[in-house]
Amino acid sequence: MKPVIGMTASEDGQQTYVKDTYSKRIIEAGGLPVILPSFLKDDIKLLLKRIDGLLLTGGGDLDPLYFDEDPHQNLGNVTPRRDAFEISLVKHALNMKLPIFGICRGMQILNVASGGNLYQDIYKQRKQISIQHSQKAPTEHASHLVHIEEGSLLRKIMGTEKMLVNSFHHQAVKVVSEQFIISARATDGIIEAIESVAEPFVIGVQWHPEALVDQSAVKLFEQFIRESSGRK
Ligand code: MN
16 A cells, blocks of 8 residues: 655745655655645644654744744744644654654654754754855755764665765754764755654655655655655
8 A cells, every 4th residue: 555645844924835846756666645734723633643654844933932042033934824834734644653754844843742952043053063054055956964983774775885965055953852872964064865764764854755756765755765665
C-alpha cells in the first residue's frame, strides 16, 4: 500500500498552499501527498491516525513565544495559527511514533515542539557566521557544504561525510532538544540537520532537498516513504 503523507502548508489568511516540488517528490518516491490545513484543533490525533508519515514543509519564522523569548527586532513574519497547529501536530506525531521529515522551518518546529530553541536571527544573534545562509543563487543550486556526523542515520542514508546543500534561512537551531542529536553542521558551525535518537525516521534538515536536483534529495525522500510504508 502506498503511504499517505500529510504535508503542512503555507497560508496567507485566504489560501493554504504548498510548493509543487514537495508533492512531486512524495509521488516520485511512491507516496500519496495530502495537504493539512491549520484549522484543526481538537481532532489532530484523529487526523494523524489517517496518515502514515508527516512532512513539515518550509515557511516563515516561528513565534519565539514557543521558546519563552520576546520577538527579536529581526524576527520575520509569523503565522500564529500555523505555529500553534504545527507544534501540536508534532507533539502528537512524536508520541504516536509517526515518521516525520522536517524541512527548513519544519526542522525548527521539530526542535521547538520537543523542547529545544532557535536563533531568531543568526546574523544578529550568533557570532562567527562566515557563510551565506540566505543564498542569492537559484533555489535548486546547492551553495554551501554540510558535514554529516559519523554514526548518524543521515550519514547512513546519504552515504557521504559531506555534501553541498541549498540554504534559505536566517533562523537556526540553537539548543537541540534532548530527544534529538545533531546530524549535520555547516562549516561555520550552524546546525543543518537533527534526528531523533528514539524513532526509526524523525529527521529535520535546514536546507530544501525538495528543490535540489541531485540524488541526495531522492535518497532522503525514498527513505522517508519507505519508513512510512506498511505501518497499518
Ligand atoms: Mn544553511
